[in-house]
Amino acid sequence: MTNPKTEIFEQFAELARVLGQGNRLELLEHAAQGERSVERLAQLTGLSLANASQHLQVLRRAGFVRSRRDGKRMLYRLGDGPVIELLGALRRYAEHSRAEVRGIVSSYFDRLDSLEPVSRDTLLQRLGDGSVVLLDVRPQDEFALGHLPGALNIPFADLERRLAELPTDTQIVAYCRGPYCVLSFEAVAALRAKGYDIKRLEDGFPEWKAAGLPVGVAGDHRLP
Amino acid sequence: MTNPKTEIFEQFAELARVLGQGNRLELLEHAAQGERSVERLAQLTGLSLANASQHLQVLRRAGFVRSRRDGKRMLYRLGDGPVIELLGALRRYAEHSRAEVRGIVSSYFDRLDSLEPVSRDTLLQRLGDGSVVLLDVRPQDEFALGHLPGALNIPFADLERRLAELPTDTQIVAYCRGPYCVLSFEAVAALRAKGYDIKRLEDGFPEWKAAGLPVGVAGDHRLP
DNA sequence: TAGTCATTCAATCAATAACTTGACTGATTG
């Protein structure tokens, strides 16, 4: 252990171990949407409060999340290192080489959306010439914590009731929490079935934000 | 577990867990140099044969390495997914947020080489106009398995004896196994003390190869 | 085909990790 090389590898391994737990990755995805209390995160992931708290502390020790106190609540948010980049690399590696992931993705997601997603670059271009409407299908509170500028927020649960707000003559691009967030897949499937021209954004909100692109905050629920 | 999202996170976590072990990361770095037998890898890492074998099988199941039989030996090499990219992301994250890593790096490596390393792009440019000599300080057998084109191979152990082969009027750029490989740090320190104009390449051989750049094979030990 | 070599497998043990439960702490509120 006195060998500096061994020690460095051990440091790297320690970080990898922190990501080596499904529940922690899920907590991390939720924290990446914006600040959240421990209770909320526990709720969102279905973990017990104590368990979520402990996982969050593990994530914090590794710098993947930061926390601050707000009254009697403790709020956790994404850390400021290149966390999203690391998760992206993990995802890309998994997609490349992991038959199981490909299997789950193709059996579940691909069935819902067989078409190619829209890339961030393509979206930026299309937003520029106004040929597209952005749809954020996350719950309203997550939207309020931050969203792509100009996005229309209709939580997936409300979609049926609020169809009138969607254009029928312009293409829609839907996004949610991340590349594997189910909401946008299902939104695309549902709306496409109703005849809408809709695609899915490849990334979610955290990836957009991590790329340094501007984000909107509570208030602007409409295109400018 | 029947939830597809949970299942995907679990898959990701499983991969991260495989990287969550220092010995495996070290094996991976050695396998990234080129094909190696189990015995050799065990030797290089100081692990027992059975232990190395078992770790290699874990790495193989996750696709980080591939193996093939050659007579009675089993040869392991890097897998063909974006492994180096993932390790790079892990390294960058670690450097950003991990005080311990920064501590080890600065106390050990920075003492040896306080100057900025040369980036791959810079090197490519400099190689183009011939203003630099490339030095590979890895052992000869690793060099033989693949190296940057036109590199001169002087294993670190032989450096003192073979100083005559190095130019005194041209800058030297040294590299070895990867960003944290000790050999190139020490080579730079040793040669700089003797008055040579020498810098360290930021990456090692695996990163170069993973970037899709051409690699040389056994035979061409000299600049073209 | 018996012997040898390189690797893997199986059994075992100690160490670590995940989750639960219930007690504890710190900040607000009556």
Next chain:
DNA sequence: CAATCAGTCAAGTTATTGATTGAATGACTA
């Protein structure tokens, strides 16, 4: 200042992991 609320801590249980040992396999070699 007692009560409550949000989160953390500590102890215990069970499961998983890493390492060791020795036996078993599979492929060459005399």
